[in-house]
Amino acid sequence: MDTDILVIGGGPAGMSAAQYALRAGYRTMLLEMMALGGQLLQIDEIENYPGIEKTSGFELTKKMETQTEEFGAEIVYGEATKIEKNGPFFSVETDQGNIEAKAVIVATGATHRHLGAPGEEEYIGKGVSYCATCDGPFFKGKDVIAVGGGDTALTEALYLSKIAKSVTLIHRRSEFRAQKALVDKINERENIALELSNGIKEVLGDGEKVTHVLLNDGKSLPVSGIFIFVGITPNSELVKNVADRDESGFIKVNDRKETSLKGLFAAGDVTDTHFRQVVTACSDGALSAHMADEYISSLSW
Numbered sequence: 001m002d003t004d005i006l007v008i009g010g011g012p013a014g015m016s017a018a019q020y021a022l023r024a025g026y027r028t029m030l031l032e033m034m035a036l037g038g039q040l041l042q043i044d045e046i047e048n049y050p051g052i053e054k055t056s057g058f059e060l061t062k063k064m065e066t067q068t069e070e071f072g073a074e075i076v077y078g079e080a081t082k083i084e085k086n087g088p089f090f091s092v093e094t095d096q097g098n099i100e101a102k103a104v105i106v107a108t109g110a111t112h113r114h115l116g117a118p119g120e121e122e123y124i125g126k127g128v129s130y131c132a133t134c135d136g137p138f139f140k141g142k143d144v145i146a147v148g149g150g151d152t153a154l155t156e157a158l159y160l161s162k163i164a165k166s167v168t169l170i171h172r173r174s175e176f177r178a179q180k181a182l183v184d185k186i187n188e189r190e191n192i193a194l195e196l197s198n199g200i201k202e203v204l205g206d207g208e209k210v211t212h213v214l215l216n217d218g219k220s221l222p223v224s225g226i227f228i229f230v231g232i233t234p235n236s237e238l239v240k241n242v243a244d245r246d247e248s249g250f251i252k253v254n255d256r257k258e259t260s261l262k263g264l265f266a267a268g269d270v271t272d273t274h275f276r277q278v279v280t281a282c283s284d285g286a287l288s289a290h291m292a293d294e295y296i297s298s299l300s301w
């Protein structure tokens, strides 16, 4: 298998990178481990993507996917396990075989961080969840908890409040870091209660399912579901031997989306960017493909 530009990761950053690479005339392969869309698939409602008034993450994913296919991307479903550079060529080891490419764009995104509270791991899938869109419908008419103070926690708490009887939003500080528009909506929603400057001490259950949560201030709340949205961890292991990462594991890129290895670019949530939105991921993807184009054009192959 070989291509001009290999994009690893099929979220918004990866799909945008593939589209720009294809429109610049390059053979482009998009390698995705699971389903195209990445974290976007888990966003219930998105209203701040320019030009699209209000839609679901699923709908927006489908539109991006169709566009990417129509531009002619070769989409391969598989996992990249190693990146090597031999002379000017990259060789990426995957479970579908090796892929040779002239430039590689890593857009592998990020995954949910866990709280580390006692009982959390034991009750994953038995009441503890990291995805409201996936698991929220199981908690129709029940009392649930959402944890976190960022955009994800507030967006998902709003979603859950439409399904559950009540949502208690727990945040460790007295102020949210989420966008003001979301904070205003949370304050207006009647079945959302706030527990600020508080946290989960322990997740309790009967062995089969969650029954209670013990808070740091000693309160015990009877609940059926605990939804945890306390940030993300970058999926950057793949580059650990070839490119620099920051202390949290995000791939270091400059304003051209170049990593420390020539010809290797990175885009979206996996990078040490300052703002992680769907629109910035798409912008990163476009820029990385444009710079990959400049890089390939500057060499004689």
Ligand code: NAP
Pocket: 046, 048, 115, 147, 148, 149, 150, 151, 152, 153, 155, 172, 173, 176, 177, 199, 229, 230, 231, 232, 275, 276, 277, 278
């Ligand atoms: P985030 O912005 O990093 O927020 C994580 C939240 O979890 C923070 O409030 C943090 O508290 C809290 N937290 C972290 N570790 C914790 C712990 N051990 N115990 C308790 N609380 C903890 O992460 P995110 O909300 O998942 O968002 C990730 C990125 O995606 C952000 O850049 C966000 O803007 C973006 N996003 C955008 C949208 C949108 O535009 N609609 C939707 C979703 C996500 P502190 O505040 O005290 O640090």
